[in-house]
Every structure is written in C-alpha cells, then in structure tokens.
Amino acid sequence: MASSPVAPPSPFADPPSAPSVAPTAPFVAPSVVTSGAPGRPRRYLLCAPTYFDVSYVINPWMRQNVTVDRGRAMAQWRALADAYRAYGHTVEELAPAPGLPDMVFAANGAAMVGGRVLGSRFHAPQRQAESALFHLWFKEAGFDVREPESVCEGEGDLTPVGDLVLAGTGFRTTIAAHHEAQEHFGRPTVSLRLVDPYFYHLDTALFALDDTNVAYYPGAFSAGSQEVLRTLFPDAVLATRADALAFGLNSVSDGRHVFIAPAATALAARVADRGYTPVPVDLSELHKAGGGIKCCTQEIRIS
DSSP states (O other): OEEOOOOOOOSSOOOTTOOOOOOOOOOOOOSOOOSSOOOOOOEEEEOOOTTOOOOSOOSTTOOTTOEEOHHHHHHHHHHHHHHHHHTTOEEEEOOOOTTOTTTTOGGGGEEEETTEEEEOBOSSGGGTTHHHHHHHHHHHTTOOEEOOSSOBOGGGTEEEETTEEEEEESSSSOHHHHHHHHHHHOSOEEEEEBOOGGGOSGGGTEEESSSSOEEEOGGGBOHHHHHHHHHHOTTOEEOOHHHHHTTTTSOEEOSSEEEEOTTOHHHHHHHHHTTOEEEEOOOTTGGGGTOOTTTTOEEOOOO
16 A cells, blocks of 8 residues: 655645445456447556556546555456457557656557557646657657647547547547648647536547447536537437546447446446446546546547
C-alpha cells in the first residue's frame, strides 16, 4: 500500500451523487456469446500503473491525502488487459516512467485515425512530460507523429465514430486543436462543448458503440452540443448522471462487446437491450484519479 504525499487543497466540490465503489472481482470471460454483431479485432496500447498515485489535484475526482493501493490498481489493470485478450484483441504496452503517476491513462497520450497519429500537448504541467514518451512509442512503432501546437489531450477528447471525429472542449483540449485534428486526419471534426467539470474529457461523457452510434450523458454538454448529438445520433443510448458518475461512459466497445464499469448497471442494461454484450471490468482504484477503462486504453487505428 502506497501513501500519497500531501496535495494542495482541491478546488472542486464533491460530486452530488458519487456512486459507491464496487469491490474488486476477477474477470471471467463468458464461455458462450449468443447475441450481437461480431466485434472487430482491435489493437490497444496500455501503460501499467506501476507508479500510479494521486499526488496532485487537476480534476474533481482527485483528493488531497487520498491513499492509493497500487497492488489493487495493478490487479484491476491486468484484469482489463486480460479481458481485451479474452475477446480476441491485441494488447501492447508502453513502459511507465517514475514521476508520471497518470501515465496509466494512455488514451490521453495521442489519437490515431487511419494510421495517422496526432500527439498530445497536456494542459496540466504535471502531465506534460508524458507526451514525449507516447510520441516516441509511436515513432518507434513506425508511425509518423504530428505534435499539436495547441492543447490536445489525445483520445481523451477525440473520439472517432465512423468517418467523423467527435472533439471535446471546455476544460482541456482547445478548439484550435480540433482544427489541427481535422487537417491531420482529413475527416470532419465535430466540436462539442463540455460544461460539467466532472466530465472534463469527452471520453468521460461519451463513447462510440460502433461506427454509427454512441452512448452519452446529455447533461455533460452545452445546449447546442446536445442538439448536435441528437441530430447526428438520434438512436443514441442515453446515460443517467448516476451511471456517468460511475464511469459508465468511460467505456470501450469493439462493436459487439462493451467493456464497462460494473457500477453502471442501468447503462449496461440499456446497452444490452441494443444487442451489445456488456463486459464489466472494475477499475475503481483508478477512479481516484478520475480515470477508468477508456482512459487506460489508446486504440491503434490503422484503417
């Protein structure tokens, strides 16, 4: 058990309906899957929580003097990697670095669409050193990386859905970075404004179910952005605030299986009603830093 150093007082209020944390449970892959369309094999980049801690406060979930159990965090992270492999996906790993406790949240390190990589430029000084390590991994893997000129936090705020890239702003990634993403990826980029600090990244408020549809929590977005989402995705799965606060929207879908926080029970039921198969994976120890399944998962999209 690792005890965090004293962090500055949090500028954020406690969430109004913070969910209870589900106990850790080992992942058990179903032996038979009988519904839904086949999932497309994916390639994911993860980074182990070897140095995970909450030693500073940069989002509403972080708290001063919180105790982090790194052993529990590592066990939960391994369960996520095992779940991906159990469903036929490839998992690659980036080596963590000391002094970078949030590096486990690999989604923020870059965004990749059609084999093109847009790197990261973090808003918080505490995370800025992560960018070079993610950029180096992609370069050594044979990909060209464009380093953004504006604040851009990778897949935290850039979500490909079919031929579109949904792009979050309001707390971290800037509108200027959305323009950079459109120019680099050559795909229409749709800006969406986040208005609730508990959903400071797009991937805490929305995830792609497949290439044509999404799940999201309307209250995380401005009125105009809600209208945009209703227009683009009239059949979207809508989440409650309780399920959003349970990190239910920080999920990963392969088009058939949805890797989802166990506490997001209502959302899991809605997803199942649409023909997807929920796969609960508990990352509650990592929730202490404001991240979950998607935050830990960078997708390597070649096509």
